[in-house]
Amino acid sequence: MIDLYENLSWLPPPAEDFAAQCKALGASSEADGTAIGLLATAAHDINQLTRLAKTIGTVKSRAGSLRPLTPFRLGILSNGTMDYFVTALIATAPRFGIALDVIATSFDQALQEAIDPSSDLRLANPDAVLVALDYRGFGLQATLGDKVRSTALVEAAMNQLDAICAGLRSSQAISIVQTVVPPSETLFGSLDATVSGTTRQMCEALNIAIRQRFTGGEALVFDSAALAETVGLARWHDPTQWALAKLPCSLSMIPLYADHLCRLIGALRGQSRRALVLDLDNTLWGGVIGDDGMNGITIGQGDATGEAYLALHRYALDLRQRGVVLAVSSKNDDEVARQPFREHPDMLLKEDHFAVFQANWSDKASNIEAIANALSLGLDALVFVDDNPAERALVRQKLPAVAVPEMPSDPALYVRTLAAAGYFEATTFSAEDRKRSAYYEGNARRLELQSGSGDLDSYLRSLKMSATFAPFDALSRNRITQLINKSNQFNLTTRRYTEAEVAALERDPNVFTLQVRLSDQFGDNGMICVVICRRADEAWMIDTWLMSCRVLKRRVEEAVLLQLADHANRHGIFELHAKYIPSGRNSMVKDHYAKLGFTAMNPHSATDGETEWRLRVADIARTDLPLEIKSFEMSGTAVGEISPV
Structure with a gap:
């Protein structure tokens, strides 16, 4: 099994035409970071890595960037x-x-x-x-x-x-x-x-x-x-x-x-995976539940193969405990697929351990896309584990952003292979990390509620949301730094700050900061937003505005803008200035400021997609929002409740 590590065996083998692909990339007139990323996702030896590095150097010297x-x-x-x-x-x-x-x-x-x-x-x-x-x-x-x-x-x-x-x-x-x-x-x-x-x-x-x-x-x-x-x-x-x-x-x-x-x-830089999507037949148990029935599948103590599958159950539960969200994608009838979780006495994983359970006869790629949408996660946050090489190949082809490890034929080696791949690398581990799987499980339940609601506003009010606004503080500093360095999609500038720099922002009298937490009837979402504003005369420049994708389309950004308006008035600030700096992964927020009523300052001179925006504080409209607001007082020490906006 040493070869597992030395050969990076969880990765697919290099393409037979690897050298030709490198040559084509090197000769291309466009900077294609996506193609380079795909080419890098294989088990290359040192000679192939050297060739690819030269290709990357050629592309970068010509194009200047490797977006995204x-x-x-x-x-x-x-x-x-x-x-x-x-x-x-x-x-x-x-x-x-x-x-x-x-x-x-x-x-x-x-x-x-x-x-x-x-x-x-x-x-x-x-x-x-x-x-x-x-x-x-x-x-x-x-x-x-x-x-x-x-x-x-x-x-x-x-x-x-x-x-x-x-x-x-x-x-x-x-x-x-x-x-x-x-x-x-x-x-x-x-x-x-x-x-x-x-x-x-x-x-x-x-x-x-x-x-x-x-x-x-x-x-x-x-x-x-x-x-x-x-x-x-x-x-x-x-x-x-x-x-x-x-x-x-x-x-x-x-x-x-x-x-x-x-x-x-x-x-x-926030590129670790956040969700583990599992196949069922011959992945979580031996056999095919639809053909072999409850008595025919292999799972449990006293059998070498059954214990091998249990080891994967334990590993998945341990990952969930540290915040990795679990989901199922299986080609099966839904009731049949759920039966072992409900009735088999040796199953360690249960239905309620999974945030999303997709069992149907649609193709795996379509189901995985649906899982990503249900969890409000990008495809690049997902790892898909399946014993079937044809299914793995299909998902790699249709959803190249999803990580799909090569799995060995022996289920006793599943855990070692998945752990060796290191998809869930972490730089910190906090109490909030431990709650992350619960956040996403709650998100899936919210979507179920939304599907039964007549309109979006009624759905949002039924969530009974409560947003708490506070300045940066020492207690939350680690989590704030983590969000700043991990958030990529809903992040207007993707500027990064160390923990010491965040501490300095807390002390800077010319900097205004916000951390935002959100809860609802399904539970606590934790910290979901960070804003940093720098004073320039009578204006605030919004240096950083990032939010969790878990709270998309819940009108939280409108509540944030109203908070900025309230505190700007108290600080003698008359205008908000902002930038959108494209990163290759934050295109979803390119119209963020336009939707909030900002005016583009350079609509015709923007280079490389970067835009500048301006909004007079007096022009910020007061709207009825479907959430309760709890905001801090000007001292920055007390958090007091005020009426909903």
């Missing part, structure tokens, strides 16, 4: 040779919706590049910097039995990392600190990790400190040590390639390394 891929600038600090890694990262990033630029730095100059304001790295203004030093770069040489000396070496390594990250913070770059992969060779065998002063013991101590110090906020941890241990240290390290070229890992492991690092970068 999200741009991201990554610096790398290392004591190893990273050339192969750079090309692999550039070619892998489009798989996760990212157009990556890499700023390579001088060999073994990590601290100098980080702290010197005039260094090439600092001048390049990267979005993030990977700090990829190994045990040799930290000087973790054996000091056997000398606990004082070994502790001092670990502390010195942490001091070095602290200094690097402090230098990067001053440039507003996020630090991605890589854990240290220990060598495979030991001095004491099984005792190696417990003897003070062995390299393994110091690596483990350093990694514990890294994970504690650099998780969330201004730094993230890239756990390369855990990745190396997954495939095996002896397989990860190649002494020959280190001696010849100072390669930090085996050449064959670079595609895997690039995949894992690009997952993390994608998660930083």
